Structures are given as structure tokens and as C-alpha cells.
Amino acid sequence: MGLNHSEETHQRLVEAVPRCTGRAMTEWFQLMNDGPSFLRFDDRVRWLAGEYALAHGHATAIVHEFDLVKAHRRMG
Template identity: 50%
Template sequence: MEVPMSLSHSLETQSKLIARVTDITGRALPEWFQTIDNGPSFLRCEERANWLAQEHGLSHGYAAAIVREHERHRHSRRM
């Protein structure tokens, strides 16, 4: 059984991963956000990251960073 990476990595690591998402995955963040929005309705971020990694062939580090950034954007839109 594969153990998923925690979604709680440092802000520095998060920034570095997000800065490279487009280069590494070939898709920009808004495309990933749309993928998450159109995907299964998971209650937990870890579930979304696992799905993103498995369904789209991402490393758990990048999947977790994308999900974390998606949550941050969703939160900032509500405020």
C-alpha cells in the first residue's frame, strides 16, 4: 500500500513546486484547478491529491502542492 505525502510541506517547498507546475506537468494551474473542480467530490484534500496523482500520473508532491494551492485560491475567493 502506498503512503501518500503529507499536504503540509513548508511554504518554501510549496512555492518551488508551484513555480514549476507548468514546466513539469505541461498544464498551468488554472487547468489543474478546473480538473479538480470537475473531478470527484472528495471531502479531504489528501483524497483529492491521491486522485490527482493516480488519475493524472503526477508525483504526490506535485499533486499535493496543486491541491493546496487550489484550496488557498478557493479560500481567498470567499473572503
């Protein structure tokens, strides 16, 4: 499935995640690293949303941002 909204919407969601969830993005990234190693984007979103009772949009933003950070680290 992947990201279905604009980059601008994604950035707004990323900025809202700490306020709405009570956790910083770095905390979510650590949970993603420590969680199950699903390969598919949708599986990771469903796991995160279900495990931590997140709204789908927040879970999608976290997974997408996690992927962007990982890709940037590999390139850098």
C-alpha cells in the same frame, strides 16, 4: 494529512508544476472543479496523482494551492 512541507517549498513546487506537467495551474484547478468532490485533502491528492500520473509532491501542491485560491475567493 495536509501539507507537510514549508510554504517556500510549496511555492517552488507550484512554480514547477506547469513545466513538469505541461499544464498551467488554472488548467489543474479546472480539472479539480470538474473531478470528484472528495472532501479530504489526501483523497484529492491520491485522485489527482492517480488519474493524471502526477508525482505526489506536484499533486499535493496543486491541491493545496487550489484550496488557498478557493479560500481567498470566499474571503474576498
